[in-house]
Amino acid sequence: MKIAIPVNEKNTKSGICPSFGRAPWFMIYDTEIKKESFLDNSAASSAGGAGIKAAQLLVDQDIKGVITPRCGQNAAEVIQGADIQIIKSQGEDIEENIRLFENGKLTPLDEIHAGYHNHGK
Amino acid sequence: MESKKIAVLSGKGGTGKTFVSVNLADAAGTSVYIDCDVEEPNGHLFFKPALTAEEKVTVKIPVVNHDLCTGCRKCTEFCRFNALAYLKNKVKVFEDICHSCGGCMLVCPQKAIYEKDVSVGKVEIGTSRGVKILSGIMDIGKASGVPIIKKLLETGSKDAITIVDCPPGSACVTMESIKDADFCILVAEPTLFGVHNLSMVHELVGLFEIPYGSVLNKCIDGKNPAEKYCNDNDIKILGRFDYDKELGRLNAQGEIMSRIDKSYNEKFIELLNVVLEEVK
Structure with a gap:
C-alpha cells in the first residue's frame, strides 16, 4: 500500500513538514516495494483552500494513509471522504515514522483543527 | 448637503472608529450611517434606531447534479x-x-451545476433623528462578511453624506468597505501598537488611491507616536480628541456625545467641515 507524508524537502532526511496543505512536498512511500517517491505539492501556493487541493492530489495518487502531525477540517473531509486513514506522526524524522508505521506503532490522528486559513503560522 | 462617502477605519479595534463615525453622522444632521463591522456591529447601540426595514443577504452556492x-x-x-x-x-x-x-x-x-441561495446575514435599516442607519449583521459561523457589506453599500442613499464605519484591520472586509469611498479617515491611538496598525491602513488607502487624513484620538500629555507617524508620512491631521474619562463613561453608556454635549457637537461639526473641504 502507498502512504503519504508532508515533508520539507525532496529527500528522506529533510523532516516532516508541520503544515499539511502548504507542505512543499509529499513523500509517497510504497510499503510493498519499500520505495519512496516525491510529489510536488502544487496546492502550497494556493490563495485559499490549500488543504482541500493538497488532499485531492493525494486522493488521486491512490494512497491508503496519510502520516501527518496535523490536519485541517476541510482537508480531513476530503481524505476521509476517500476512505484514506489519517495517522499521527511522532517527531519529525521521516524514516523513523515509516519504521513506526510498518511496526504498527502509529495511531490515528484524532485532533482535527478548524484550519488556519492564512491566520496561523 | 454633499453626497460624499466617507469611510472611517483603523488598523485595530477600540481606537474610536464608531465614536468618530456615529458623532460625525449626527453632527451632519441629515446623513446616512453605515455599520460595515458586520461581525460585531455596535453603531445601533448609540443611535437606538426605530427599525423601518430588514433585508436578508444571500449568496449563490453551487449544487451538483x-x-x-x-x-x-x-x-x-x-x-x-x-x-x-x-x-x-x-x-x-x-x-x-x-x-x-x-x-x-x-x-x-x-x-450539471446549478446554484442555490444560502443566507449569510441581514441588513437592518432604521432612523434616528435625521440619520438613516444601516447595520449589517452576519450569521453566526459564516466565513466572510463581504456579501453583507456589498449589500449595505448598495442600499445606502446617494443623496446625503454617508459615513461608513469600517471593520477593524485591513483585510477583505475593510477593502470592500472603503472601495467606493471618496475619503478615508484613519483613527489612531497614541501608542506604538496603534502606530503599527495605523501604518497598515495607511498603506491600504494608498493602494486604493483614496484621499485620506487622520484623527488622533485619546490624546494625552507627552509624546504621541501616532502624531509623529502622521508628520513623518505627510498625513494630514484632520482633528484630535483628548483622552477624557467622562467621555469614556458616557460613550460606554451608549450616549452620542455630539447630541448631549455642545462642545463635542462643535468639534464634530468642525471635523466634518474639514473633511468636506478635503473632498470638495
Whole structure:
C-alpha cells in the first residue's frame, strides 16, 4: 500500500513538514516495494483552500494513509471522504515514522483543527 | 448637503472608529450611517434606531447534479479557492470556501451545476433623528462578511453624506468597505501598537488611491507616536480628541456625545467641515 507524508524537502532526511496543505512536498512511500517517491505539492501556493487541493492530489495518487502531525477540517473531509486513514506522526524524522508505521506503532490522528486559513503560522 | 462617502477605519479595534463615525453622522444632521463591522456591529447601540426595514443577504452556492456529472473535473480545476473536490466519483462542494463567482457553473460542459441561495446575514435599516442607519449583521459561523457589506453599500442613499464605519484591520472586509469611498479617515491611538496598525491602513488607502487624513484620538500629555507617524508620512491631521474619562463613561453608556454635549457637537461639526473641504 502507498502512504503519504508532508515533508520539507525532496529527500528522506529533510523532516516532516508541520503544515499539511502548504507542505512543499509529499513523500509517497510504497510499503510493498519499500520505495519512496516525491510529489510536488502544487496546492502550497494556493490563495485559499490549500488543504482541500493538497488532499485531492493525494486522493488521486491512490494512497491508503496519510502520516501527518496535523490536519485541517476541510482537508480531513476530503481524505476521509476517500476512505484514506489519517495517522499521527511522532517527531519529525521521516524514516523513523515509516519504521513506526510498518511496526504498527502509529495511531490515528484524532485532533482535527478548524484550519488556519492564512491566520496561523 | 454633499453626497460624499466617507469611510472611517483603523488598523485595530477600540481606537474610536464608531465614536468618530456615529458623532460625525449626527453632527451632519441629515446623513446616512453605515455599520460595515458586520461581525460585531455596535453603531445601533448609540443611535437606538426605530427599525423601518430588514433585508436578508444571500449568496449563490453551487449544487451538483450527480446524474449529469461525468467527472471531467473542469469545475475543480477552475476554482481558484479550491472550494470543490472530486472524490469517489462525486464533486464535493465546500460552501464556506466558495466565493460565489459562478465560474464552476459556466465551465461545466454537462450543465450539471446549478446554484442555490444560502443566507449569510441581514441588513437592518432604521432612523434616528435625521440619520438613516444601516447595520449589517452576519450569521453566526459564516466565513466572510463581504456579501453583507456589498449589500449595505448598495442600499445606502446617494443623496446625503454617508459615513461608513469600517471593520477593524485591513483585510477583505475593510477593502470592500472603503472601495467606493471618496475619503478615508484613519483613527489612531497614541501608542506604538496603534502606530503599527495605523501604518497598515495607511498603506491600504494608498493602494486604493483614496484621499485620506487622520484623527488622533485619546490624546494625552507627552509624546504621541501616532502624531509623529502622521508628520513623518505627510498625513494630514484632520482633528484630535483628548483622552477624557467622562467621555469614556458616557460613550460606554451608549450616549452620542455630539447630541448631549455642545462642545463635542462643535468639534464634530468642525471635523466634518474639514473633511468636506478635503473632498470638495
